[in-house]
């Protein structure tokens with residue numbers, strides 16, 4: 001009796017440890033679109049086992065020239081920007097794919113994919129699967145979603161790439177404040193700006209989520225050119 005009870009408790013402990021491996025972590029979402037080469041565009045920043053780096057683009061969204069310098073830190077010569085393909089992709093009314101900055105340490109997150117579900121805000125109950133293409137200066141449990149007009153944040157290459165206002169479109173942090181302001185963006189970025197207001201239903205900043213790491217959908221790795229170690 002005693003032995004089987006010990007065994008039962010042991011099984012319970014093993015089960016709860018196994019459950020922990022797939023546990024959801026609580027976090028938040030914010031938004032960004034700074035037009036900079038993403039941090040995961042540097043091979044030295046990739047997470048262990050990732051094959052990349054993520055693609056960056058020239059000023060007109062073609063492939064960046066080899067050896068191009070991040071447009072957020074250089075102003076002449078061949079410049080590397082973010083790509084307009086890093087906008088959110090609507091799968092259906094409750095799921096979108098996309099790209100995000102995640103965490104402060106690039107080598108912990110670069111190219112990994114995560115699935116999160118909002119637990120607050122207008123998108124409560126909706127989910128995203130995002131690939132981490134940027135890191136640095138971002139809380140470890142935050143996903144800084146790439147959405148045009150999402151705010152340039154600390155660095156701005158959108159003035160160089162698109163002639164955006166010097167602080168970016170809308171607020172420096174958080175970007176445009178309504179769907180109608182998306183009309184201030186160049187036409188190739190407007191769909192991803194409307195995504196925030198029309199699909200997510202609002203600002204998206206500081207909405208709560210729960211998340212876990214998942215294997216990347218091929219739709220995301222084929223856009224970014226970076227594949228993480230599988231989980």
Ligand SMILES: *[C@@H]1O[C@H](CO)[C@@H](O)[C@H](O)[C@H]1NC(C)=O
Pocket residue numbers: 058059060061062063
């Ligand atoms: C960007 O790349 C595309 C495709 O290679 C090329 O046609 C275009 O001229 C390039 N633009 C710039 C500004 O270098």
Ligand SMILES: *[C@@H]1O[C@H](CO)[C@@H](O)[C@H](O)[C@H]1NC(C)=O
Pocket residue numbers: 091092093094095
């Ligand atoms: C949205 O797509 C996902 C993935 O294909 C699917 O699991 C889910 O049921 C779909 N939801 C709706 C509301 O169609």
Ligand SMILES: *[C@@H]1O[C@H](CO)[C@@H](O)[C@H](O)[C@H]1NC(C)=O
Pocket residue numbers: 039042044045104105106107135136
């Ligand atoms: C990414 O790599 C560059 C070049 O090595 C480095 O300067 C930068 O700090 C790295 N970014 C992060 C977030 O680790």
